[in-house]
Amino acid sequence: MISGGNDSLFCCWEDTTVEEEKKLQEVSHNAIIEQQNISNALRNKDYYEAGRIAFKNGLVKNFQMALQLIFNEIEFKNEIIYSELETIIKADQNEEINKFEEKFMNFLQEIMEVDINKLLIFIRDMNSTAKFCKIAQRTLFYVFKITPIDRFKEFRNKFKVQQKRKRKFEENSDKKQKEFDELIDILIAYSEKHMNRTQNFIKKSFYLDFILKKLNLFNLEGDFEF
DSSP, X not given: OEEEOTTSOEEEOOXXXXXXXXXXXXXXXXXXXXXXXXXXXXXXXOHHXXXXXXXXXXXXXXXXXXXXXXXXXXXXXXXXXXXXHHHHHHHHHOHHHHHHHHHHXXXXXXXXXXXXXXXXXXXXXXXXXXXXXXXXXXXXXXXXXXXXXXXXXXXXXXXXXXXXXXXHHTTOHHHHHHHHHHHHHHHHHHHHHHHHHXXXXXXXXXXXXXXXXXTTGGGOGGGOOO
């Protein structure tokens, strides 16, 4: 269809409804296939492959589940903050952990090459829930472990804003870098929050132990008669 006006311009209109419907059907079909591939990988206990597929397609919940199952393959204690020295000591004492770390860091390096921006955003979102914050912090630890500090400057320069905010930032690269800085600041804030909470738990547990020892309860066990 062609239309025109007093401005001497002609507009050609084409009905693309059928093409758009086909595109939507194709996207929906591909999403179903990817979900099935994830289910098959989880059924076969190939959690790394499930994580790759979920990350590639931006399926946050599936990616979280894959990470959780990966960490469950080894003894995963309820620790939120991991120090470099503590991890090295544990790895030296346990060959299984050595193998796990090597495999996991290779997996992490692979998805970081795909899209480091998406990974950091996923970690930020996981940090906002108590269920996944431990996984988020452990993943973040390995990100910093395998990434030279100079590379973060490269990530900052190439940072891609989220789609819903793209128009607002696309004209100014400085604002894109500012959003990357804000993302890192959020991750730091979450880490400090978890660190403080962990320290409070430790203080409370030692305080209880101190009180019990002062009451000498541990030495009274043999004095009770039943």
